Amino acid sequence: MNILIHTCCAPCLVGPNQLLVEEGHRVVALFFNPNVMPYREFRARLNAFKEYTTNQKIPALCDEQYALESTLRRFLDRGEKPRCHVCYEMRLGETARVAAQKGFDAFTSTLCVSPYQEHEGIRKAGEETAEQYHIKFLYMDWRPLFAPAHEEAKSLGLYMQGYCGCIFSEEERYNPSLRKKMQNTRRISVEGGS
Numbered sequence: 001m002n003i004l005i006h007t008c009c010a011p012c013l014v015g016p017n018q019l020l021v022e023e024g025h026r027v028v029a030l031f032f033n034p035n036v037m038p039y040r041e042f043r044a045r046l047n048a049f050k051e052y053t054t055n056q057k058i059p060a061l062c063d064e065q066y067a068l069e070s071t072l073r074r075f076l077d078r079g080e081k082p083r084c085h086v087c088y089e090m091r092l093g094e095t096a097r098v099a100a101q102k103g104f105d106a107f108t109s110t111l112c113v114s115p116y117q118e119h120e121g122i123r124k125a126g127e128e129t130a131e132q133y134h135i136k137f138l139y140m141d142w143r144p145l146f147a148p149a150h151e152e153a154k155s156l157g158l159y160m161q162g163y164c165g166c167i168f169s170e171e172e173r174y175n176p177s178l179r180k181k182m183q184n185t186r187r188i189s190v191e192g193g194s
């Protein structure tokens with residue numbers, strides 16, 4: 001199959017890309033992450049994505065727009081919906097749109113490799129956007145790949161982020177009282193996780 005894989009960051013691409021290619025799929029990676037804040041963090045992750053896909057000869061597409069204001073507005077105006085679900089819908093919606101427009105057979109996301117994400121939320125957002133754009137969403141539970149692939153990413157010297165992406169997750173990671181409160185939730189990143 002021709003698969004467009006939404007890529008949250010270079011380290012999370014390592015395992016899923018290797019697996020999909022081994023299974024015989026043609027994989028193209030898409031960087032679309034307006035949730036990553038602030039600007040220097042966004043550039044660091046974008047640059048790591050470009051470096052890794054170039055070095056590994058992985059076909060890649062990048063959206064380099066830093067859409068801070070519109071993304072923050074989406075988060076703040078979300079009503080009762082959990083923030084991460086808005087985030088998944090935003091990123092997977094754009095991936096589904098691009099995949100349909102460019103004639104891919106299916107799309108998926110490296111978010112599926114992270115033990116810190118809400119997998120039911122990812123699956124729901126993927127399936128809803130797939131229906132909207134008449135394209136297949138591949139939900140994969142790639143969590144067992146997380147630790148070995150991140151070890152490989154470290155050995156390659158890839159940039160490893162310290163928090164999930166948005167400024168709210170940055171505070172949850174570095175504000176000691178918030179971190180304590182959030183310690184048992186999936187949204188807190190550990191070194192290199194997202």
Ligand code: SF4
Pocket residue numbers: 035036083084085087088164165166168169187
């Ligand atoms: S914690 Fe991560 S998944 Fe949730 S809204 Fe922030 S960047 Fe998106």
